[in-house]
Amino acid sequence: MTTQQIAQLFAFNGNVLSVTPYGDGHINDTFLVKTDGENSYILQRLNTQIFHNYKGLMDNIQKVSAYLAEIVKKEGGDVERECLTLIPTRDNKPYTVIGEDCWRAYVFVKDTTVYQLIDSPEIFENTGEAFGKFIARLDGFDASTLCEVIPNFHNTTDRYLKFLKAVEENKSGRRDNVLKEIDFVQKRKDFMNIIVDAIAKGEVPLRVTHNDTKLNNVLIDKATGKAICIIDLDTIMPGSLLYDFGDSVRFGCNTALEDEKDVSKVSFDKELYKAYCTGFLRGIGDKITQKEIDMLHIGSIMMTLECGTRFLTDYLDGDVYFKTAYPEHNLVRCHTQFALVECMEKASDEMIKIAKNCKI
Ligand code: ADP
Ligand code: GN1
Ligand code: MG
Numbered sequence: 001m002t003t004q005q006i007a008q009l010f011a012f013n014g015n016v017l018s019v020t021p022y023g024d025g026h027i028n029d030t031f032l033v034k035t036d037g038e039n040s041y042i043l044q045r046l047n048t049q050i051f052h053n054y055k056g057l058m059d060n061i062q063k064v065s066a067y068l069a070e071i072v073k074k075e076g077g078d079v080e081r082e083c084l085t086l087i088p089t090r091d092n093k094p095y096t097v098i099g100e101d102c103w104r105a106y107v108f109v110k111d112t113t114v115y116q117l118i119d120s121p122e123i124f125e126n127t128g129e130a131f132g133k134f135i136a137r138l139d140g141f142d143a144s145t146l147c148e149v150i151p152n153f154h155n156t157t158d159r160y161l162k163f164l165k166a167v168e169e170n171k172s173g174r175r176d177n178v179l180k181e182i183d184f185v186q187k188r189k190d191f192m193n194i195i196v197d198a199i200a201k202g203e204v205p206l207r208v209t210h211n212d213t214k215l216n217n218v219l220i221d222k223a224t225g226k227a228i229c230i231i232d233l234d235t236i237m238p239g240s241l242l243y244d245f246g247d248s249v250r251f252g253c254n255t256a257l258e259d260e261k262d263v264s265k266v267s268f269d270k271e272l273y274k275a276y277c278t279g280f281l282r283g284i285g286d287k288i289t290q291k292e293i294d295m296l297h298i299g300s301i302m303m304t305l306e307c308g309t310r311f312l313t314d315y316l317d318g319d320v321y322f323k324t325a326y327p328e329h330n331l332v333r334c335h336t337q338f339a340l341v342e343c344m345e346k347a348s349d350e351m352i353k354i355a356k357n358c359k360i
Contacts, residue, residue, distance in 0.1 A: 001098055003031055003043065010105040011090050013037040024116060024216055025232070026322045032108065040108035041087060045101050050321065051234060054102040056147030058095050061233045062086065063145060064138070064208070071137050081109055081221075082229050109229050112219035118252050121275035123225050128276040130227035131213050131248055132283025135241055138208040139287050143238045146208065153211055153235060154243045156192040156306050160185070163313045172318035178331065184338050185309050195242055195295070195302055203291055209239035214251035241292055242299030245280055249300040250307060252276060254340050259333050266336050268343035270350060273300075277358040297351035301344045308337025 003019040014037020022032040022042070027050055033041040051057050061084070069083045079085070085107040089096045095104040118124050152158040167175060167182055175182070198204040210217075210230065217232040251258065253272045256265035277296065281288065311334040314321045319330055344351070 006096075006098065006103055007031075007033050007041075007043055007105075009089050009096050009103075010041070010043070010087050011092075012041055012087060012105070013039055019043060023114075028234075033105070040110070042106045042108050044104055044106075046095075046104065046234075048100055048102055051102075051149060053147060053149060054095070054097075057149045057234055058102075058104065060146050060149065060236050062094055064141065064233060064236050067141055068134075068137060080107055084229065084231055084233060106231075109219050111222050112228065113222055114216040114219060115252075116216060117254075117257055118215060118272065120225070121271055123220060123227075124252050124272050125275040125279035126220070126225060127215065127218050127227045127248065127252065128279025128281075129283035130218055130230060130279075131210070131244055132280040132285075132288075134210060134230050134283075135207060135244060136284045136287045141208045143206065143208045146237055148237050149235055150237075153237065154239055154303075154306065155196055156302055157196045159306055159309055159313075160189060160192045163309050163316075166313045166316040170316060172316055174316060174318075178312060178315065178334075181312050181331075181334060181338065185305075185312065188305055188341075192302070192305065194298055195240060198291075198295070199240060204240055204242065204295065205289065205292075206238045207241055208236065209241060209244045211235035211237060211239050211243055211247075213244045213248040215248065216251075240299070241284070241288065242295055243303060245276075245296055246299030246301070246303030247307075248280075249273060249276055250304040250337070250340065253300075254336065256336055258336055259329060260336055261332055263335050263339045266339040266343065268340060268347050270347060270354065273347075273351060274354045274358065277355050281355075281358050293355055294352075296355045297344070297348050300351065301341060301348065304337050304341050304344060308334045308341060311337060 007016045007019050012035055014035035017034045017036055019031050019033050023030040027047045029045040031043040033043050046054050048054055065084050069079045072079050072082045086094055087105040095102055212232055212235045218227045219229040221228045253269045255267045255269050311330045315330040324330055
């Protein structure tokens with residue numbers, strides 16, 4: 001079936017005029033559907049190789065979106081712009097399965113943009129506030145009703161073991177190219193246990209978290225610069241706030257793109273870090289604990305190290321997880337992440353001070 005035919009299966013208003021590839025996600029295939037009606041729509045093919053339990057995933061999204069929509073409604077907000085709105089199929093199902101693929105659709109939130117790179121502290125502060133608020137709003141949501149879409153997603157102890165397995169198996173035959181990178185991770189083996197251990201000891205709480213808080217997963221209103229809608233809810237599950245905070249910092253405080261080939265362009269922007277901390281702490285309000293504030297810099301380094309290690313693992317496995325545009329793409333991504341880890345390690349005393357001073 002063509003994407004045009006698949007689009008016809010959903011209860012869109014108006015006739016479908018065009019279906020074109022859209023966005024920069026690494027996992028799903030996203031299309032923009034234009035119609036002769038008032039709205040445009042997002043059509044997505046979920047990556048079922050990664051999201052085996054797409055039923056559980058879609059249940060999570062429905063529950064969380066409905067919960068958030070109620071809150072936004074009570075606060076007098078605009079639900080269609082501030083929340084993801086799923087469009088059912090014409091036979092009223094939340095998604096449709098065609099062969100091995102699962103397809104779903106959302107209202108396209110108009111007059112917004114996403115950033116791959118940011119240099120405006122103000123917009124980044126707004127983003128931090130939106131993600132902080134997102135966690136605060138979900139504070140009362142019963143985490144036990146959510147399925148764990150990808151088990152051990154941010155369990156960095158487990159990520160380290162998976163990395164070792166990939167090194168050992170060397171499925172791609174590329175191991176000898178990356179001995180320096182392998183050593184980089186191995187030197188940080190103990191560090192990778194810090195958050196996992198803190199959760200196990202009850203020092204850091206498990207919450208309902210987004211788990212994929214990079215900048216292109218939040219829609220920014222073109223007119224106001226406000227971060228109005230958090231998208232890509234596929235990985236909503238119990239997790240730590242340190243993961244959500246850290247992943248935004250990983251992506252947003254890097255002065256280079258995630259796949260910049262010239263690593264000398266990578267640096268850690270402290271002004272943007274301060275902006276994100278300010279916004280995030282304002283958004284989350286009193287829901288954050290002192291221990292979490294004290295560990296925000298660790299979350300940032302951890303998510304960057306985890307992401308670089310995942311890119312390296314995928315490179316060793318033969319590029320089977322992340323979408324790649326050319327053979328060394330995962331290695332290029334790994335290099336930007338490891339360069340950023342080094343910058344953050346050097347800046348960590350300042351990062352601690354910044355978080356302390358941003359506390360309200
Ligand atoms: P992936 O999981 O592959 O990253 P996303 O759900 O993040 O997929 O979608 C990819 C891109 O599509 C986003 O970065 C954003 O630019 C755009 N997008 C997704 N949903 C919407 C929406 N409801 N309204 C406007 N743009 C959207
Ligand atoms: C993937 O789907 P997308 O592009 O928003 C990945 C994240 C990584 C990110 C790196 C389900 O996010 O975990 O941090 O790429 N999502 C999944 O850019 O693995
Ligand atoms: Mg995304």
